[in-house]
Amino acid sequence: MFLLRRLLQDGCTIAARVSVPVFTLAEKPRRGEGMKAAVIIYPGSNCDRDCKVALERSVGADVSMVWHKETTLPEGLDLIVLPGGFSYGDYLRCGAMAALSPVTRAVVDAAKAGVPVLGICNGFQVLCEAGLLPGALLRNASLKYVCKPVALEVTNNDTPFTRAFSEGEDVVMTVGNGEGNYFAEDAVLDALEQENRIAFRYRQEVNGSQRRIAGIVDPTGRIMGLMPHPDRAFEAELGSADGARVFQSLLAA
């Protein structure tokens, strides 16, 4: 097994020499907890299946796939996921058209009623465009799409999505985006920091994001936007199982 963490190492270190597989799923995936989740499928979403599988494998969730033309969501949801991809082809602006999609109105209503919402990658962009999270995701500073494993710091482990992590912990997930450069006005950024709403930060510069922001939550903590993909890091075979703990955190909530 070649682990993602190895890819992040520079040069030859003693740690590399003695390294043994670092990623072990701390606990067996918990099953039968009855988590009920919905994954929204916009036209152009392409991580919808990945999110479903990640939820099933990480927490044994019962996952409904909801087509964008729906105007209602299943009853009794514990989580709504807006998956990655290129909703509506990223035309106009990433996430802009999805924010106006019929199902998104239902998502906003559910969020206001307290259902946790996780937007991953393009889903994060949709949450910003829908006004559920502040700021915007701009074109990467490199002006290029970037796909690579990145080291993240768990900046706040006191959210429904990060409870299974320790504060300040180093975790690894991959990014895959062309517009992952988080931007907001200084006052907004200051507020995010003061209110402890930055959930994950990149350890190193990745896409030009202000204050190295990789993931933020809304004031209630129940809505999270995350640029890296926990849905591609849910088991050691994929190089990292750290993403599974994002979903497992919700069980501890």
Next chain:
Amino acid sequence: MTQAVSAEPPMTPTLVAEHGLSEAEYAIILDRLGRAPNLTELGIFSVMWSEHCSYKSSRRHLAKFPTKGPRVIQGPGENAGVIDIDDGQAAVFKMESHNHPSFIEPYQGAATGVGGIMRDVFTMGARPIALANALRFGSPDHPLTRRLVSGVVAGIGGYGNCVGVPTVCGETNFHPGYNGNILVNAMCVGLADADKIFYARGAKAGSPIVYFGSKTGRDGIHGATMASAEFDESSEEKRPTVQVGDPFVEKLLIEACLELMATDSIEAIQDMGAAGLTSSSVEMAGKEYLGIELDMNKVPVRETGMTPYEMMLSESQERMLAILKPGREAEAEAIMRKWDIDFAVIGRTTDSGRMVLTWNGNVVCDIPVAPLSEDAPNYDRPWVAPPTQNPVTSVDVAPVQDWAATTLKLISCPDGASKRWLWEQYDRHVMADTLEDSATPSDAAIVRIHGTQKALAISCDCTPRYVAANPYEGGKQVVAEAWRNLTATGADPIAITDNLNFGNPQRPEIMGQFVLATDGMAEACRALDFPVVSGNVSLYNETSGQAIPPTPAIGGVGLLRDHTKRVGFGDVRLGDMVILVGTTTDNLGATLALREIWGREDGAPPTVDLVLERRTGDQIRALIQAGHIRTCHDLSDGGLLVAAAEIAMASGTGLALRLPAGLSAEATLLSEDQARYLLIVDPTHADHVFAALEAENIACEPLGTAGGCELAVQDLFAIDIDDLKQAHEGWMPAFMA
């Protein structure tokens, strides 16, 4: 380009020539029709008889390839090849070129190359699960190269990333021979149920012909003809023949198509690729000796005023043509509406054997189908063998003075340097089944079959400098290398797709390269039980009389029954033993080192002993599958020296190697003899490994041990791994900056 107008233009020799048809070919058309064609008919003949669609120069030579095997479900002749991967599952794959358009318009050319090859795969009922590519660019010093690299890479990423299929591996080379003609070969691998494969054959008379996907525009008209001609100074003017892609529509089309296929309403289906509506309709009809009637007023068009000529020749992207079972039109339409995709019934099949097009109530084309496909020209072009190259050995070159500098040069030269700059722009992880990709140390990409322990191994290979030096041996080598790369992961090699890129076949020396290279490939395929199941030929890759190096690229696919038993080349532990497998000789001809260190591109390339290749590979694979080998890397460009450096960089662990007696350091470290592997073995398994290899009479010897932070070879040199990495990673970002 000539456009049809309401008044038919006269059929002049100039008009015929503009359509890429020779006088002899035009005479055949006159004979088959018994009259002169009108413009629409001429256009249809011209694209169907273009090299791109008819394979008129290559067909008889492609017949040499073995195409059958116990796992082959469908060989060449359909949209893609299909192999059995057990448990009722099949892998569907093909590689295809988009060379000419990518040179003219790199972003769209490469993007639509990716889109086109994906459609070939999902047309057969398979969900695309992996993309790969083989790219060749001109010299890094050439003024166009950076722009072309930048555009092609952005195009490949822009399309594949959006559709959501991981681009898992590829190869990229630079050589002045591609200054005027770059190569963009894209491969797609899909997964299907073995009993639910869809074909272009199978249509019956009296069935509805339905069109779905994007509307037809004026882009790409004559793309197939353009791709069948040489370039000259005016090639820039051909930009309007390049198609424009929309990956968003492709994504919807995949989902809609797979949903339609689940309904059992399709008799035959074909994507509209090269030569668009013409070739898709002719191929489906031709396979069953049917006729076609199309109402051109029903074709969804992007703009008003389009003529039947333009509609039939457009290569607008993301379009499909299907022949449905009668009465199933409404069901199909409902699925397309759900996905917001245009749908139209545009005609029906007949038993007349003729293609009849009507427009505004008039018949605008009425020609027999058979001559378009079955009777297309099939040339036996004259050829000559290239001159034989003399061997180059270490006595023919100045001894290496500075081995550290030589090592750094080989891993940082354009062909040896890391291509991270490029593959980090490709989404390699979407679908969450990628286990090994361009970023990880593995001789082949490994993609898990969703929800199983199985995985496919995928590798793209070609060493054009060998093919140029000796097309026959070089042809053997491209197949052997793909087979070896799959073997080095522990996978069972199953089959290949090929993409034969050559110059102008009307020149005997180019045709000689083609004939001999395909001879060599066919022999290797037979010896290794590695049949060809699909492929593509791209000829006329030349500009102003200067042809590309012969480049028959291979996409190999293998099966891992249990992906946890695979190996890569990044796992090295302190005290592990380094073992060289295979026989090394003093042969530096056509090697990477000869070019990069000594500035020479002559010499006879390594020969391939296919019996030894097979025996060695089979034994290595058995040892990997039995868990005796920690790490395995095949020896290719740059020989032992580069393979050892790559292992050290990937693992972050040093290697201390000795030189075996009997050969010069230059030969030992830089020769590119085939059928060789470098193994890293836990010492407790070493005895077993040696015994197993020696029992098969395969040369193997301990070369050293793992440990430390340096790659060190006896008293020749020692380089810190950090320095290796810096050199290896540094070239491409600096070049593209």
